[in-house]
Structures are given as C-alpha cells and as structure tokens.
Amino acid sequence: MRLLEILKPDERPRERMAKFGTASLTDAELVALLIGSGLKGRNAIGIANDLLDSCGGLRGLQRKSINELKQLKGLGPARACLLAACFEIGERASLSELVVGSTIACADHVRSYCRKLLSHKPIEYCIALLLNAQNQVLDCKQISRGTVSQTAIYPREVVKLALEHNASSLILAHNHPSGLAEPSPGDVAMTRTISEALAVVDIALLDHIIVAGPRTISLHELGYMPG
Structure with a gap:
C-alpha cells in the first residue's frame, strides 16, 4: 500500500513539504517519506509512528545500528540503510557549525x-x-x-x-x-x-x-x- 494512494493531495507529506517547507511535517511524516510505502493494512505514516513509538522517538531511532534497523517491522536492508544514511547526513551537517x-x-x-x-x-x-x-x-x-x-x-x-x-x-x-x-x-x-x-x-x-x-x-x- 503506497502512501500516496491513500492520502488526498493536500494531505500528502511531499506536497506539503514542497509548499510549506520541511518544518511543516511531523517526525512520522518525515520518516514516512523515507519509507515510501506501507504494508498490508498499514500505511507508511502508520509504520513510521510505530517505529518512533517503539524506539522512543527520533533520537532512539537514530541510535539504532543498521542491523537493528533491519529487524524493525516495516523496514528491511534498503530502508534501513536509507534511514541510517539520512541520520549520518544530519549529523555531519550539524558538525559544520564549528x-x-x-x-x-x-x-x-x-x-x-x-x-x-x-x-x-x-x-x-x-x-x-x-x-x-x-x-x-x-x-x-x-x-x-x-x-x-x-x-x-x-x-x-x-x-x-x-x-x-x-x-x-x-x-x-x-x-x-x-x-x-x-x-x-x-x-x-x-x-x-x-x-x-x-x-x-x-x-x-x-x-x-x-x-x-x-x-x-x-x-x-x-x-x-x-x-
């Protein structure tokens, strides 16, 4: 079940992000954009919410290793690597302050x-x-x-x-x-x-x-x- 198939155009994270910026999205919506698609009976935002709840939020999700991410429901090798790469990019960008x-x-x-x-x-x-x-x-x-x-x-x-x-x-x-x-x-x-x-x-x-x-x-x- 793809995320875009179940949301109205004005509810889609990608469209809202393009119009209002990344700050307009919730943590779950940002993670859902990386996940891209859901599972049977559970869309990408639902899976993202489950991930954040089980890990204690974005910080907890960021602390997971790639192997740990792979074991989380709704992810897999490709999505785990994508999430880990995004967290690493964010960390490196924050370091550029100094x-x-x-x-x-x-x-x-x-x-x-x-x-x-x-x-x-x-x-x-x-x-x-x-x-x-x-x-x-x-x-x-x-x-x-x-x-x-x-x-x-x-x-x-x-x-x-x-x-x-x-x-x-x-x-x-x-x-x-x-x-x-x-x-x-x-x-x-x-x-x-x-x-x-x-x-x-x-x-x-x-x-x-x-x-x-x-x-x-x-x-x-x-x-x-x-x-």
Missing part, C-alpha cells in the same frame, strides 16, 4: 557542538577540540570509544595529538550514555592527569565537557580543573 578555522566565541557554542555530536551515542566516546593561540579550531578528533559505561583515555595520546596539530590549547568532551549529568571520580582524576601532562609541553586544557543526553556540564565551571 568548522576548521572558525573562532570559539563562547562556551555555549562549544557545548552545543559537543551535545549534537555526542548526545545520541549509545557508548562512550571522547573527543578533543584542538585550538590555536587565537582560539580558532584546528581540528576535532576522536580520542577513544569504549562501552556504555567507560572509555580509556591515555594522556600520552592526547599530548601527541596536540603536538601533531601544533595546538596551543584544547577542550576535551565525552558522553555519559547513562544520562548521569555529573563527573565521576575517574573523570576528575583523568582530567587532572591530562592537564598536567599537557602543561609540560605548554599546552592548556581549557575545559572538559560531559554530555549526558540533552544536558552538558563543564568541569571548568564546577571547579575541577587544575588551577
């Missing part, structure tokens, strides 16, 4: 960037935002990836990365998939160790940001950064 050469203007800018990059990750990732003396972005690199509860970060690798990019300073960020918006004792200890290692080569660790779902916390603002 492109190489741009200047860090405020802490909120960095927090927003880190939140978009890490908030939906199902396992822990740690990244380093490398800056020059003018606080311009040299690069953003993944330092490590781990499990749902921890990731290993080695100070020597952080120092090596900073030196390779001739960075004057850097900002660390990692996520808590559990949603716990507070640093663990290990987070604090690791931050101090890396800060001290960078100081030996005259590179400053400006902050360590923890992303916990929609929330971000700054170890600098909490007073955990070495003086």
Whole structure:
C-alpha cells in the first residue's frame, strides 16, 4: 500500500513539504517519506509512528545500528540503510557549525557542538577540540570509544595529538550514555592527569565537557580543573 494512494493531495507529506517547507511535517511524516510505502493494512505514516513509538522517538531511532534497523517491522536492508544514511547526513551537517578555522566565541557554542555530536551515542566516546593561540579550531578528533559505561583515555595520546596539530590549547568532551549529568571520580582524576601532562609541553586544557543526553556540564565551571 503506497502512501500516496491513500492520502488526498493536500494531505500528502511531499506536497506539503514542497509548499510549506520541511518544518511543516511531523517526525512520522518525515520518516514516512523515507519509507515510501506501507504494508498490508498499514500505511507508511502508520509504520513510521510505530517505529518512533517503539524506539522512543527520533533520537532512539537514530541510535539504532543498521542491523537493528533491519529487524524493525516495516523496514528491511534498503530502508534501513536509507534511514541510517539520512541520520549520518544530519549529523555531519550539524558538525559544520564549528568548522576548521572558525573562532570559539563562547562556551555555549562549544557545548552545543559537543551535545549534537555526542548526545545520541549509545557508548562512550571522547573527543578533543584542538585550538590555536587565537582560539580558532584546528581540528576535532576522536580520542577513544569504549562501552556504555567507560572509555580509556591515555594522556600520552592526547599530548601527541596536540603536538601533531601544533595546538596551543584544547577542550576535551565525552558522553555519559547513562544520562548521569555529573563527573565521576575517574573523570576528575583523568582530567587532572591530562592537564598536567599537557602543561609540560605548554599546552592548556581549557575545559572538559560531559554530555549526558540533552544536558552538558563543564568541569571548568564546577571547579575541577587544575588551577
């Protein structure tokens, strides 16, 4: 059952999107456009609603791997790959907000960037935002990836990365998939160790940001950064 066969012209998502823009569509309608057609007794919008309900919304759907998407009713290999590709495009587009050469203007800018990059990750990732003396972005690199509860970060690798990019300073960020918006004792200890290692080569660790779902916390603002 194709989506277009059961909707009036003024109800069709594609026509409404062309006339009013993508923001006029619901989450389910956007997903339905990618699905394209439904199953017997269930149109594409109905399937999209089922997918969003079962996954806890768009964020939950985005967190699914391609193999997990394939197992969801109404999808299959082709549709799963299409959904995954669309989510990846969206993620890459969001990262362009802080492109190489741009200047860090405020802490909120960095927090927003880190939140978009890490908030939906199902396992822990740690990244380093490398800056020059003018606080311009040299690069953003993944330092490590781990499990749902921890990731290993080695100070020597952080120092090596900073030196390779001739960075004057850097900002660390990692996520808590559990949603716990507070640093663990290990987070604090690791931050101090890396800060001290960078100081030996005259590179400053400006902050360590923890992303916990929609929330971000700054170890600098909490007073955990070495003086």
